[in-house]
Amino acid sequence: MTSDPADPFRLKRLAEALIDAARKAGADQADALAVDGRAIGIDVRAGGLEQAERSEGIEIGLRVLTGGRQAAVSSSDHGDAAIAQMAARAVAMAREAPVDDHLGLADPSQLATRRDAAYLDIAEDAPEPDPAHLQDMALRAEAAALSVRGIAQVEAANASYSHRRMWLAASNGFSGGYARTGHALSVVAITGEGLGMERDYAGESRVYAADLPSPEEIGALAAERTLARAGARKPPTGAFPILYDRRVSASLIGHLLSAVNGSAIARGASWLRRDLGEGVLPPGMDLTEDPLRPRYPSSRPFDAEGLATRSRLIVANGVLQGWTLDLATGRKLGMDSTASAARGLASAPQPSHSNVVLTSGRFSQPDLIAQMGRGLVVTSMLGASVNGTTGDYSRGAAGFWVENGQIAYPVNECTIAGNLREMLMTLIAADDALPWRGTEVPSLLVEGMTVAGA
Template identity: 70%
Template sequence: MSDFQRLQSLTDQLLTAARRAGADQADAVALNAAAVSVDVRGGRLEHAERAEGVEIGLRVLLGGRQACVSASDPSAIEEMATRAVAMAREAPIDDYLGLAEPGQLTADTDSTRLELFDTSEPTPEALQDAALRAEAAAQEVQGISQIETASTGYSQRWMWLQASNGFSAGYARSGHSLSTVAITGEGTGMERDWAGEGRVHLSDMPAPEVIGRLAAERTVARRGARKPPTGAFPILYDERVASGLISHLVGAVNGSAVARGASWLRDAMGEAVLPPGFDLIEMPHLRRYGSSRLFDAEGLATADRALVRDGVLQGWTLDLATGRKLDMASTANASRGAGSPPSPGTTNLVLSQGTHTRDDLIRDMGRGLIVTSMLGASINATTGDYSRGAGGFWVENGEITHAVNECTIAGNLRDMLMRLTAANDAPEWRSTCVPSLLVEGMTVAGA
């Protein structure tokens, strides 16, 4: 019996048990996952771990009520169904809940054309060798005092989703990853930085030496970091962190937040939320991208769609329930885990690039801050008020002068996003593909 056949058998059993327990509707998910990780330090293996297991989840709907349960023991199916129905009977009524109608379901469920699974599983020895090569390359860079860690990993995941409305489909995913953390200096003068990459297919990964060297070069560039001045300055979000800025916009157009009234963009449909010329497009069918999918967690067909077109907000991100609450159709964006109900979520997002290089934007900003790392956050989901800790580099007369640490940057997201200028350096292979972004007139609190 194949992996998919075993998982489909489990979802069959879950739905049968749910019907016997009294559920009106139900959907079930079965997952089988395995992962291997290897850490090296000082030219030797420091830690190796392998984890694998099966997880099953059941959602039952009963008279406008729902409940979700999950377990890692397939022998607990009958108990799960009984418990889920009992929980649903005590849950509050929500008339917006319900499975998709059969006519809404996609028949296109063969995900093989998306190339989401790499059959060439690396051995533990190969993983260790890659980590050692990255560590050695980082250590060769002058100014590096030590390598904190070099880590590699590989994962496989099979999923099957089945529902009482007739939907039944699954997919397999794989993932390769490698990262390196390097340190320069000692004591209070110590600085660290990192580099890492992840891909579905090993053949798409950069060489370990490339990742190790980049981590070390980023780290050495941070020597002598100090606080910046306090004031209002332009801030350039490096492509390493620019996607985080756009993620706040993505979160604000999530249907769950909009339906609760907890979004700073709740009244912005059809209004400008980015400068003219900016598009933000979801592309769920990109080949060999880890977030790609043909169908969502409710069995609806996914498709490219614009969240923002020419700067104007086009729509919310919706699953079936949030769509019904807002009197709109689902955008086929339901995501879920084994123990949770569907909720809206995005796949691959691509923001328009600009025509200027990152260096062009640095030269033109004159005096300001380049942000390459962020920590902590204070974001008001209702007003968009924004405050975050940051580190990076200070710019004077259009040139980088020194590294910066221990500062806070602040503004309002609605205003910030309307003052964007994009570079042309968006990286590939990111689930949110965003170039470096220059924001005019933010507050920097430093020395």
């Protein structure tokens, strides 16, 4: 099948052609994705162009189900012969896969009726930005960081743009698709030299270019954060309260989201597997998912199985309300899908989250720092050792040491540890959550964790 890049319906035809080929090859059921993506990335350094990248192309993916078995394949070749070969290969692979009686497409009555995303406003209807414009944005951000006294160099300044269109079709009659755009700008600044070198960054991404902060704001923020890191040293060792800055607090909630994922629950590999209907966060705290937020980067009108997405409470007033499910995990657990399926071109659907919001608190971050007295503010983390079955938690961290309710000095090279169940039940939220994030979480104070430093 030939594909004209100017043809707006080419993805629909490709996806539906894959379904036809799968049926001819002997599949009982099938679903297919066709994706058209293009991206531009510009890196600058020392006032000049460091690297420019551009990628574009169409890729297709097919999942077939036959006799309770499934297989998925993908290709960048979307000619007629390639599609027929893909379908035959997928069916042959599926026949060798293990049987899972919970597999299967949605009943047609379950499918979303709205099959586009125009009402979500997640694709900017504007010409692709010129590479020279992106380079100018990156250079302005770099210059803003370098203009701040004490910044030795900018390690990287990047501006990028992406446009992605997808179409999902299935043998149960579903056929729908939508586009998504993204604009991003980031800066990594450095202060000091040798063993005294410290770095930090600032970066933002949006659906619409107009919603991005200016390059000067991003560059200045990267510089401010970097200079605050100068002279970092190890903190004391002991049990202390820890404040997760809003830059990293979403990772803490991310562990809770992993624990309520239906895949982990179905395997019995979650530390929350017995806690449905139990308290998992402090009273008064909600955790909401809303995939229908206009102009948000991870909004979507339907999931990867064609079910209509909707807002739902994962945690209400501290109490766990339900698991995050796709069709297969829902069937395994005797529950309905939460329309949370996500998939890649060559992978089966898996439960996933989009646009999660944690209840904000009444206190500012300085209020919580004053309240903690002595402890650690974490602004960056690296590495992770998290036991998904027990909730035991350990991560490398850097940030600022607090004495007498005030930031005393920057710290690095330390480890923080605790148990997620106990940590989450002590949370106190600040009022500083930032918008436009896929997981919108304020700074979070956690009592009684272990800090391993000097």
